Amino acid sequence: MFRVCKVSDIKENSMNRFVIGKKEILVGKKDGKLFACENSCPHKGASLHKGVYKDNNVVCHMHSYEFDIDSGRLTNMKSWKKSDTWIEQNQAWRESGDLVMYDTEIREDGIYLKERVE
Numbered sequence: 850m851f852r853v854c855k856v857s858d859i860k861e862n863s864m865n866r867f868v869i870g871k872k873e874i875l876v877g878k879k880d881g882k883l884f885a886c887e888n889s890c891p892h893k894g895a896s897l898h899k900g901v902y903k904d905n906n907v908v909c910h911m912h913s914y915e916f917d918i919d920s921g922r923l924t925n926m927k928s929w930k931k932s933d934t935w936i937e938q939n940q941a942w943r944e945s946g947d948l949v950m951y952d953t954e955i956r957e958d959g960i961y962l963k964e965r966v967e
């Protein structure tokens with residue numbers, strides 16, 4: 850168990866960034882649901898806390914990929930529409946994994962991550 854912050858630090862519809870060891874953790878609350886994940890976008894590493902919510906997803910500010918806040922799954926990729934002159938250099942660049950999620954627990958004195966963050 851690792852205490853991250855006070856319960857009151859996380860407001861509804863917010864995403865907050867915390868540095869724990871060498872990792873950046875995002876703790877957010879949407880529709881009363883608390884969640885935590887790595888703050889690094891699995892696509893190309895942008896800071897996810899700069900993103901926005903859309904439905905049950907967090908939307909990365911960099912290329913608008915969307916990740917479900919319950920499962921961490923990539924649910925929507927930007928449509929990379931090609932113009933006639935576009936030459937694809939490397940399709941692998943578009944690929945993305947899912948969010949690395951952390952289980953949370955709310956206690957009287959704060960919000961805790963259930964796993965140790967290295």
Ligand code: FES
Nearest residue numbers: 890892893909912
């Ligand atoms: S870095 Fe997040 S969508 Fe590309």
